[in-house]
Amino acid sequence: MKRVPKRTSVDMSVDLARINLESPVFTASGCAAAGKELDQFIDITSIGAVVTKSVMLNPRSGRATPRMAETPSGMLNGIGLQGPGIDEFIANDLSWLSQKGAKTIVSIAGNNVEEFGKVADKLRDIPGVVGIEVNISCPNVENRGQVFACNPNAAADVINTVRRNVSASMPLFAKLSPDVTDITEIARAVVKAGADGLSVINTLLGMVIDIDTLKPKLSGKTGGLSGPAIRPVAIRCVYQIRKALPEIPIIGMGGIRNGRDAVEFFAAGANAVSVGTTVFNDPEACVRIHDEIAEILQEKGLRSIRDIVNVAHN
């Protein structure tokens, strides 16, 4: 009963910063936990990769509720990175994923640069981990809560530190925030610091006011805006970064709801895509979107997903 991709003559495999994956469709961090719950709906080993919820060094309770608000064609979330901490995560979640045979990209976060290094270090030689996504869109408690991803130096510091704490062959993806004046500046900085690829984009900073209380609806006041609403911003970011860095592998995300949306990302320059908020609407989304992409490619007479990457630039 678990949904798996349909057979297709289109070559859907991708090569992404030394990783070979059978599908270009991944989960998005924070929108699939560690894959176990989704595995009731889809065969979690049949998608490109499971990108796990950002994990930190220690257990985190996350923020008080309300943690979300629905918005037009999107939602705002302020979960506060609730999670078990890296040790329990490795013991429970990663071991389940590796036993299943899933390809896992572990998303990591930290309160300061050092913590990122420590979390990364724990991930050496864990089976099934095909890459690390570094979520730098979190606040640096040592610098008045400034978000790492909003400053090229802070962003580079994190990537540098993580790079030194993982094996040289471990693919590193830096996840960028769109809330900056020039995203290509941050992209260049993290690539120089050792990122093998980029995940584009994280949520946009937003706020919803509760009409009854007239106060911010989320306990954390602001939250991250995601979903189809932000897709045009995400496509623009991918396009800009692809133009600035023609060779860097990009995992595109932000509002992908169907195969057509995903194709927009590939054309703009993404080599793979992550599906986030849409999973809440359709738990089968990652497999469905894989199928829809293959169908569109077939209609266009293309043989491989790689034939469509970057075509919007030509």
Place this chain on the structure above:
Amino acid sequence: MKRVPKRTSVDMSVDLARINLESPVFTASGCAAAGKELDQFIDITSIGAVVTKSVMLNPRSGRATPRMAETPSGMLNGIGLQGPGIDEFIANDLSWLSQKGAKTIVSIAGNNVEEFGKVADKLRDIPGVVGIEVNISCPNVENRGQVFACNPNAAADVINTVRRNVSASMPLFAKLSPDVTDITEIARAVVKAGADGLSVINTLLGMVIDIDTLKPKLSGKTGGLSGPAIRPVAIRCVYQIRKALPEIPIIGMGGIRNGRDAVEFFAAGANAVSVGTTVFNDPEACVRIHDEIAEILQEKGLRSIRDIVNVAHN
């Protein structure tokens, strides 16, 4: 048949940087031309103010089509500031508006700092003009097309120049772009340079790929994202600026579709609101939203629109 606001016991008048207006609901620049077309649907003199399409020194053909793409709960536009130029604008549009008795806030734009000054200078002593909105979200052709609003110095330069070219009593609103790392930095810079108020926000930079051609859908490749999709970003910007500048008058905008949405803006710190994209869906929107705000205030037992401004901060 033209819609006018319903009678209400709620005091809907606002005092905005020395202007007294009967309604806190305005049109948004570029979404109401110069008011004439909307006057078929609503009495254009019955809304707070008509904010006209940004006008430049010379006539502009604007960009090639396609100039727009629909997006989830929003749209992307790249009109390229098509317009008649300031002289014809004054002769035709402003004279029509002033003859009608409308309150007009003229939005101005320029290709360089000097041009902003020249356009502003032409607006001295024109009847019916109650304020000038300075659209600094346009590219500076003298600085590799960098958008004025994305750099505090460039933004301040424009406002400074405009300030020097209008009478001291003319209220100036600087219209800010959300596409920056820290919008409060730009807000402070333009206020220091002489802006009496702020218009928050302009569109977000976005892109849509045409699924058939696999190329950017707009002739200008990127365009501005507007509509309900961006509302949470706009609310966040208004809230942040209000916190940073407790006294500055703010015209809030971005995705307002109904009275509830407008109330979110007031609570976050806006003193008035502009309605843009929603007018395309409902040409009566400005009056309808005025009515809906009054109704909500009444339900909450509030007597004046001013009672709700900033309440999300308490």
Place this chain on the structure above:
Amino acid sequence: MPIVHKGTVVDNKKVGSYFVLTATAADMPKEFKPGNFVAVAIGDERSSLILRRAFSIYQVNDRGVYGGTVDIVVSPHGPGTDYIASLKRNDPINLVGPLGKPFSLPKDPVPCVLVGGGYGAAPLFTLAEALTARGCRVDFILGASTQEKLFGMLEARRISTTLSVTTDDGTSGQMGRVTDVLPDVITKSNAAVVYACGPMQMLKAVSEVALLHGIVSQTSVEESMACGIGVCMTCVLPVIGDDGITRMLRSCVDGPAFRGDKVRWDQVGQIPADTWGAPSEGTH
């Protein structure tokens, strides 16, 4: 004056590839002139599609049991048109209209040829009535890619002196394009005006034929529209004014009907270099 009509679907029936939808719209019939269009909202506040869709007015009726009604012909092929095609009797429908400049009618009772491509035929029937009322002879040409996409054959036959039909695939009428038969119809009817509505390529070809015959053409264009009421500037195309200057005109309020010889067909989608306000070095 156009107004916002919060109407109801009276009927929505499939006709060939199209749906003919009838909606209540109180005063529309009184205000209507041939060539006007309506802008239909796609769903209510829950909808993620916030832009209206434009449809030529096919018919109006103010004597029915529902008060004033308006008919449109919808070709479902995208999210908005699919939605409208799915509407059922009694569903709410919100439309703004009548919009756009109507067709210009000749002062004298001259023969006219009406050319409709696909659903582009929709606005031509009320036009034909108005022309006939003025004593004009009306000849009809309907074209489409295939038979199912021809609209209004019976009606066109009834109200015209002659009807010619073309399809790209020959499934109905003559195989080919409307412009294959147009010269002949012009000549035989001694036409002074050609009216056309349909795809842009067809309008361009029709204008060229009219020009060759030294007669006037009125073409109703279809440009992507965001507002339909003249406030957004998305729907522009280059049109030569009476002063000889090309301007980017809004097809929703300056059109949708333009004189065919005034539209710069080869540069639709572009800004011709001599357009009023066209970019010169360093200003755009």
Place this chain on the structure above:
Amino acid sequence: MPIVHKGTVVDNKKVGSYFVLTATAADMPKEFKPGNFVAVAIGDERSSLILRRAFSIYQVNDRGVYGGTVDIVVSPHGPGTDYIASLKRNDPINLVGPLGKPFSLPKDPVPCVLVGGGYGAAPLFTLAEALTARGCRVDFILGASTQEKLFGMLEARRISTTLSVTTDDGTSGQMGRVTDVLPDVITKSNAAVVYACGPMQMLKAVSEVALLHGIVSQTSVEESMACGIGVCMTCVLPVIGDDGITRMLRSCVDGPAFRGDKVRWDQVGQIPADTWGAPSEGTH
């Protein structure tokens, strides 16, 4: 295992303030256990509302002419619930389920009191059947603000030993709260377990009464949910584990039914300071 059901509305009828909606859902009846819920999509891809809405399963039926069906009770009061209330027979409906942990049933045939507040009664009828099948005595208490918001009185009376009713305004049954009558019902029935579903304030009060009487309570909570399937972490509340440690548990997969004495009712909506991973200086 929960699955995505692309079903159809079989019926949707108004009952008091509520709508009882029946939808086709092939295998749902086989998988269902009392206390499960379904997550309903609000419209199709055109919809701007992308999050599903959660509804307790009121009934399932696998013998009908439509194959498996599921019933939910909907209280319209916002964009999503209004939409569901507006659905008509034959409209498509997309639901995911069955979701959530079911109620825990007692091993022995002990007397149980079932307390439903408003539409919170919905999951209690299948629970009552399951309890009765195990030989448990079932007593029902239904409460609401007013008569129209009571749900399932007739049915409750039929399947229970006693039924007590309260309304805040006295329009039906005793004026007051369910907890006004609960102690008496517990005492008279000699109950060992109280099951409750309804507003959070009610659940808290019911747990306190159960605690006072030294009996177990099972409360089905209602927290705002984004995914309903355990992947987003929006629906958490502080619950004390068997190890005595408070954790922020997901009400969609660790609940919605929790032991009443384990939920830290006073701090729902907060992070109690002793919660596992709670913020300490400088780490959040």
